[in-house]
Amino acid sequence: MGKVFSSVKHPFKNFNLESRAHKIISQPKPSAAPRFKKDQIEYERMLKDYSQEFNESLKKNPQLDKRLKDVFVVSRDTDNLDIKQEQNPNRPLPVDRKQVQPFLYGIQQPKKVSLGKTTLGDALEFLTKYQGDPKNYNAKKISEQYFLAEDTVKNILKYFRVFEVYIPQERQTKARFAGPSRPKIQILKEIRKELPLPNDPKEKT
């Protein structure tokens, strides 16, 4: 509603606006707006109580006037404008302005890792290695190599696996399937190849 009212009021408000404005601007000295009643009473009380000080403030003070005249500010251009910042050799400022390439794991891997922690890259590495050789490359060895708690490593190896690619045999699809990899050591039940028996007469030539 406020918008409608203002649009109704606006033409009256702006009536003869320019000439009114000119009238105020053309005054040699602008007249101060009237004080609030409360302030006016206070002002009058002050005038009455400190009339001497008020009259004094209206006069020109030669001492203060002289001080004001004495102040003079000069500015000059300095000769060496290009001030070089001193470089700390231990912490050199960056020189390479090339765009940062995306990191391998999305975020930068730390160079130093605190004890009991590991980076994502290292974790993926030991998980892959473990899948390849679970007997020799076991939790104990990993915990020694990467300074991790052995229980933590056991849990990680239990719950996290790298993927293996599965190719469906029945039909040809565009999709590639990846499932959790199984340990490589398997016991083959059926016989694939037989070595010739020793002292077999057929083998002799």
Place this chain on the structure above:
Amino acid sequence: MTYLRHLKSITYNLVKTQFRRNVHKSPNLNIPGAYEASGKTTVHVLNKDSELGLMIDGYSQVGFRLNNDFTVLGSMVIFPRSVLSWNVNDVSEITEESFSLFAVIEPKIDILVLGVGDKLDNFNFYIKILPFTRKYKMALEVLPTEQACATFNFLNSEGRNVAGAMIPPKTLNANEDDELRSKMRYSNLYERD
């Protein structure tokens, strides 16, 4: 003064009856300044931008399809650019131990998006992992897998150090369009056997 008040009341009534509809209309979008570019609009699909990292394109009861053309079977743990299999098949199997990797990874992950499969009625499993989240100050976002996938994609596109632990949902509400799309993906529909 009374005249003015009278005028005010008349205008008020006039406005109330005639202009109410105009005044209470929600802001028009076709006003100049709402859309300043030239006639074309572009749509940017996050999943198709390989620079933004690994993202989840789809999910089913058996696993997840990622934007690098891989279909992951079973639960998975997904990082901005790498993915691992997660040996957890149900919400009840989620324990502190199953989160062991997130505790030791440095730099610490900003947020862990946990997709719990179907929409849950009770979040009692959270009691088991609460001490873990407190101990390692892990920010956890527990969502049904459907929402969790989208949340992960968006957080990853923002370049955050996010990890997603996703369990495939057991029930799926697929419409005809989804069915057709998945058929087209895996076989040629216009070929006779």
